[in-house]
Amino acid sequence: MSAKTILLVEDNAQDEMLTLRALRKVNLANRVDVVRDGQQALDYLFREGEFATREGPDLPTVVLLDLNLPRVGGLDVLERLRADPRTNLVPVVILTSSDEERDRLGSYAHGANSFVRKPLDFTEFAETVARLGVYWLATNVSP
Numbered sequence: 001m002s003a004k005t006i007l008l009v010e011d012n013a014q015d016e017m018l019t020l021r022a023l024r025k026v027n028l029a030n031r032v033d034v035v036r037d038g039q040q041a042l043d044y045l046f047r048e049g050e051f052a053t054r055e056g057p058d059l060p061t062v063v064l065l066d067l068n069l070p071r072v073g074g075l076d077v078l079e080r081l082r083a084d085p086r087t088n089l090v091p092v093v094i095l096t097s098s099d100e101e102r103d104r105l106g107s108y109a110h111g112a113n114s115f116v117r118k119p120l121d122f123t124e125f126a127e128t129v130a131r132l133g134v135y136w137l138a139t140n141v142s143p
Helices: 011-023 038-046 073-083 101-110 124-138
Strands: 004-007 031-035 062-065 092-096 115-116
Touching: 004 011, 004 038, 004 124, 011 031, 011 092, 011 124, 031 038, 038 062, 038 073, 062 073, 062 124, 073 092, 073 101, 092 124, 101 115, 115 124
Parallel strands: 004 031, 004 062, 062 092, 092 115
Antiparallel strands: none
């Protein structure tokens, strides 16, 4: 069985730190790779650009994807993943501060597996991320 990896696509350093802390707190010893914009996410997933020689599994077990990203937006990243047979089955969880219905509906229309709004409260944020980690790494059976 290969190691399970999370790809966190997050441009906000504080949200990144809170996410990593929450995953460690529930003892998920899995690898978490972090990229900070949509282009880096695509390069990581398709092993291009700065990630052409990256080590580790071909694809992450789950992608935690923010919507509002520099260079390439989250919905564009999602659309590219779903359009490519190499990545079209990778579970993608939209993890965003957006409360816009159009973002939620657009995420599902583009093939998101889940849409999770980041709670504003630190404790709720940590609990939400911890539940996501446990579900996608320990409970869910990936394709």
